[in-house]
Amino acid sequence: MQDEILYCARCGISFLWTQEEQKVAVRHQLTGAPTHCPGCRRLLSPAGRERGQVKWYDPRKQYGFIVRTGHPDIYVHRSGLVDGHLLRPGDLVEFEVITTERGLAADLVQIIASPPH
Ligand SMILES: [Zn+2]
The missing domain is CATH 2.40.50.140 (Nucleic acid-binding proteins)
Structure with a gap:
């Protein structure tokens, strides 16, 4: 595993998918890399109660x-x-x-x- 540079599907900026985050994803059995930068992920997440x-x-x-x-x-x-x-x-x-x-x-x-x- 190594840090990967990804591009946000919404705003197009590059962001780092760190080894640390990849490990967390594996632990939660998530497949695939994140499609959005951290900023957009925050915006897109539902207001939530x-x-x-x-x-x-x-x-x-x-x-x-x-x-x-x-x-x-x-x-x-x-x-x-x-x-x-x-x-x-x-x-x-x-x-x-x-x-x-x-x-x-x-x-x-x-x-x-x-x-x-
Ligand atoms: Zn973005």
Whole structure:
């Protein structure tokens, strides 16, 4: 195995497919080289929903925070709650990350599971 130079199918720039990445691909039983550069891969990947756990939510202030693994806590406003349910600490939620003028926020928040209250 050695580093390979590949060309992105979308933007045409060359990028390196490193030995390290090739090993990872083998380990995950992926066949074939990547067709897109890292930048385009990021753009093309679907927005995807994330999961997290409610840290706290203040019904009076109408906002709170969700803890994510590997990322900073994320702000959630009442307008981001899909079904109008209020969040409680410990709720497992699924959401989309959006960028607002105040920074990142959780949107389309759905409760997956609630601990016994
Ligand atoms: Zn590209």
